[in-house]
Amino acid sequence: AQSVAQPEDQVNVAEGNPLTVKCTYSVSGNPYLFWYVQYPNRGLQFLLKYITGDNLVKGSYGFEAEFNKSQTSFHLKKPSALVSDSALYFCAVRGSHSGGYNKLIFGAGTRLAVHP
Amino acid sequence: NAGVTQTPKFQVLKTGQSMTLQCAQDMNHEYMSWYRQDPGMGLRLIHYSVGAGITDQGEVPNGYNVSRSTTEDFPLRLLSAAPSQTSVYFCASSPGALTTEAFFGQGTRLTVV
Numbered sequence: 001a002q003s004v005a006q007p008e009d010q011v012n013v014a015e016g017n018p019l020t021v022k023c024t025y026s027v028s029g030n031p032y033l034f035w036y037v038q039y040p041n042r043g044l045q046f047l048l049k050y051i052t053g054d055n056l057v058k059g060s061y062g063f064e065a066e067f068n069k070s071q072t073s074f075h076l077k078k079p080s081a082l083v084s085d086s087a088l089y090f091c092a093v094r095g096s097h098s099g100g101y102n103k104l105i106f107g108a109g110t111r112l113a114v115h116p
Numbered sequence: 117n118a119g120v121t122q123t124p125k126f127q128v129l130k131t132g133q134s135m136t137l138q139c140a141q142d143m144n145h146e147y148m149s150w151y152r153q154d155p156g157m158g159l160r161l162i163h164y165s166v167g168a169g170i171t172d173q174g175e176v177p178n179g180y181n182v183s184r185s186t187t188e189d190f191p192l193r194l195l196s197a198a199p200s201q202t203s204v205y206f207c208a209s210s211p212g213a214l215t216t217e218a219f220f221g222q223g224t225r226l227t228v229v
Contacts, residue, residue, distance in 0.1 A: 004158075006158075009156070032214055032215055034217055034218075036220075041223075042222060042223075043120075043206060043220035043221050043222045043223050044159075044206065044208075044220040045220075046217040046218075046219070049215070049217055051215045090158060090159065094214055102214050103161055103164070103174065104149075104161075104208075104210075104218055105161075106151075106158040106159040106160075107158050108156055108157055108158040109156075109158050
């Protein structure tokens with residue numbers, strides 16, 4: 001069965017410092033991995049995805065994520081955090097198995113708080 | 117460019133009442149789905165559709181019905197509301213390929229009293 005784990009409920013970081021939001025996954029076949037961000041009272045916005053190729057993928061707002069197949073991880077990173085990055089972040093995975101609908105499964109979310 | 121539109125944004129129901137949450141997309145996407153978001157549990161899939169006339173159950177389908185008569189619309193019906201259905205509901209659509217991201221509506225905050 002597919003699953004996503006985000007081990008931290010909340011991550012606190014000072015503005016200007018690097019940030020990491022962790023994600024590990026379990027899926028049949030090759031994983032297709034996604035990060036979304038949710039601002040208060042808003043829907044989810046797509047940040048970036050890993051499909052194949054380079055393990056380091058770059059996305060919106062200066063975010064990037066590193067795919068590590070051996071550790072089944074897809075951690076979200078940013079070199080220098082901004083207060084405006086404070087939001088709820090979701091990791092999601094979709095398996096590549098054939099037949100049937102390949103559901104997008106979400107982690108529980110990690111709240112990122114960036115302090116001035 | 118509307119994307120995915122959900123109505124209403126807020127709703128309060130009494131236990132036992134029924135209602136329909138509306139979802140419409142204007143991107144001609146094949147796949148549509150409904151999720152509920154609860155604190156500490158992320159988004160859980162309620163029902164999904166891979167095209168007009170085709171629907172199936174997700175992780176938490178009990179108490180909900182869906183239909184897909186057109187590509188654009190995917191309404192979610194609560195048959196007899198219960199307090200356990202108090203949640204934020206999100207509709208999403210995607211073109212259908214495994215590698216494409218889903219697009220989400222703004223959400224409906226439902227409270228059942």
